[in-house]
Amino acid sequence: MNKKAVHIKFYGGENIPLELHKVRVVQKLNLVPVERRLEALYESGFNTFRLTTNDVFLDMLTDSGTNAMSDMQLSAMMHADDAYAGSQSFFRLQKAVEDVLRKKYFLPVHQGRAAENIIANAYIRKKGDLIPMNYHFTTALAHITQYGGRIVELLYDEAYNISSCHPFKGNMNIEKLEAVIKETGKENIPFIRMEASTNLIGGQPFSVQNLREVRGIADRYGLRIVLDASLLGENAYLVIQREPEFADASMADVISTITGLCDIIYFSARKLSSSRGGGICTNELTIYRELEAFIPLFEGFLTYGGISVREIEAMAVGLYETLDETMICQSPQYIAYLVNALTAKDIPMVTPPGVLGAHADAKRICEHIPQSQYQAGALATAFYLISGVRGMERGSISNQRDENGNETYADMELLRLAVPRRVFTLSQVKYVEDRMIWLYENRLLIGGLKFVYEPPVLRFFMGGLEPVSDWAEKLMAKFKEDFGNSL
Numbered sequence: 001m002n003k004k005a006v007h008i009k010f011y012g013g014e015n016i017p018l019e020l021h022k023v024r025v026v027q028k029l030n031l032v033p034v035e036r037r038l039e040a041l042y043e044s045g046f047n048t049f050r051l052t053t054n055d056v057f058l059d060m061l062t063d064s065g066t067n068a069m070s071d072m073q074l075s076a077m078m079h080a081d082d083a084y085a086g087s088q089s090f091f092r093l094q095k096a097v098e099d100v101l102r103k104k105y106f107l108p109v110h111q112g113r114a115a116e117n118i119i120a121n122a123y124i125r126k127k128g129d130l131i132p133m134n135y136h137f138t139t140a141l142a143h144i145t146q147y148g149g150r151i152v153e154l155l156y157d158e159a160y161n162i163s164s165c166h167p168f169k170g171n172m173n174i175e176k177l178e179a180v181i182k183e184t185g186k187e188n189i190p191f192i193r194m195e196a197s198t199n200l201i202g203g204q205p206f207s208v209q210n211l212r213e214v215r216g217i218a219d220r221y222g223l224r225i226v227l228d229a230s231l232l233g234e235n236a237y238l239v240i241q242r243e244p245e246f247a248d249a250s251m252a253d254v255i256s257t258i259t260g261l262c263d264i265i266y267f268s269a270r271k272l273s274s275s276r277g278g279g280i281c282t283n284e285l286t287i288y289r290e291l292e293a294f295i296p297l298f299e300g301f302l303t304y305g306g307i308s309v310r311e312i313e314a315m316a317v318g319l320y321e322t323l324d325e326t327m328i329c330q331s332p333q334y335i336a337y338l339v340n341a342l343t344a345k346d347i348p349m350v351t352p353p354g355v356l357g358a359h360a361d362a363k364r365i366c367e368h369i370p371q372s373q374y375q376a377g378a379l380a381t382a383f384y385l386i387s388g389v390r391g392m393e394r395g396s397i398s399n400q401r402d403e404n405g406n407e408t409y410a411d412m413e414l415l416r417l418a419v420p421r422r423v424f425t426l427s428q429v430k431y432v433e434d435r436m437i438w439l440y441e442n443r444l445l446i447g448g449l450k451f452v453y454e455p456p457v458l459r460f461f462m463g464g465l466e467p468v469s470d471w472a473e474k475l476m477a478k479f480k481e482d483f484g485n486s487l
């Protein structure tokens with residue numbers, strides 16, 4: 001791959017991302033009128049997860065299972081080998097895992113959280129076992145606590161600084177890690193978890209140097225490192241961009257350096273490899289044996305793990321494509337474009353731009369709303385109302401209550417606008433920019449939300465809320481005043 005292909009300069013000096021692909025299959029989108037969008041919000045309990053895609057224009061909920069697949073992936077799906085056991089599709093995937101992630105033992109699972117369930121089930125042996133991590137992800141935390149474990153998040157203070165220029169806000173705080181191990185005792189720590197491109201703080205990467213230091217401590221205390229590699233491709237891309245040692249390295253070199261420092265790797269293939277499913281891999285036979293029995297119990301036979309053989313073929317090709325910087329760069333470059341454009345208008349966004357999506361700081365945008373009325377949820381629903389764009393709340397609604405049932409407020413209240421890989425065009429991104437600028441100017445019209453239906457686990461998925469006042473009607477009226485007949 002020609003490394004120069006990643007950043008194409010424009011003669012006129014404009015700094016815009018250039019698509020290095022062409023679109024050959026298209027899907028029509030609906031932009032329904034604002035009145036319908038308001039109705040849709042009431043029908044979905046002011047929860048963007050519960051909107052139907054008929055009411056959604058740009059679906060920026062997530063990149064999970066929504067990245068565009070390549071022509072190579074689609075064609076590979078046509079030569080899948082259907083078999084309950086011993087499918088050739090599985091062996092092609094196993095080879096891809098070995099070539100790309102450099103781990104020889106592979107266990108397929110139906111998606112990322114299934115891997116989290118199995119790893120937590122296998123290794124959390126006592127109530128109170130502690131998992132140090134750079135930062136939690138919702139499903140990882142839910143599985144760890146489900147088996148009686150606890151977590152401790154060990155980021156550096158800079159990671160909590162939303163407007164920052166620190167290149168690696170996902171770094172693990174090395175001093176705190178060592179202190180926690182000494183204090184807790186290594187026998188109470190089943191493993192250390194590192195998340196590539198730390199999702200909930202705005203898709204922020206860790207550096208290879210930081211991971212080396214974590215490895216040093218893990219070795220000193222005889223602990224294993226578990227890597228959540230769901231966003232590993234993007235983390236590797238940002239290492240090449242931001243860590244001078246790797247400026248000339250290939251994606252393959254960075255990825256294998258990272259995976260070589262970890263004992264167990266798991267991933268959501270809905271993100272890594274732009275397909276479906278997930279997996280766990282390792283080079284240690286003992287680890288493989290410790291986890292193997294859970295696959296037929298929870299997932300399916302060991303050569304499919306609950307994934308269709310077609311998706312297994314797509315996953316294998318998608319893993320190889322993770323090594324192609326021209327494919328992986330597309331989403332982070334669009335995100336950087338959007339974040340830079342909004343920051344230039346003084347709209348508070350997570351910086352530096354990360355991966356997965358552009359993240360707006362709802363704590364500041366909605367500082368007139370108390371955190372108990374869910375600033376990020378309010379911003380997500382307001383933004384949908386005035387644009388038809390569906391983002392995701394990543395704040396206190398996404399947090400779980402503590403063991404006494406008390407609300408725990410999130411460190412950050414973010415509206416995440418995901419940019420799935422090679423899905424949107426630049427004019428669509430410009431539309432998002434335009435509507436966000438309008439909403440920011442009219443932010444005082446946004447009001448709070450309250451729960452009317454709160455599920456006990458992962459409440460953000462299906463929870464129902466309602467506005468605390470008629471703010472949504474007032475926001476719609478202002479939109480109509482300013483936009484006239486425009487949708």
Ligand code: F0G
Pocket residue numbers: 061062063064111112113114137139140195199228230231267268269270277278
């Ligand atoms: N780990 C990370 C870092 C993730 O981002 C996700 C999913 C998972 C694990 C779980 O994987 O969905 O295949 O079970 N993240 C999605 C998101 C849901 O929208 O950020 P899964």
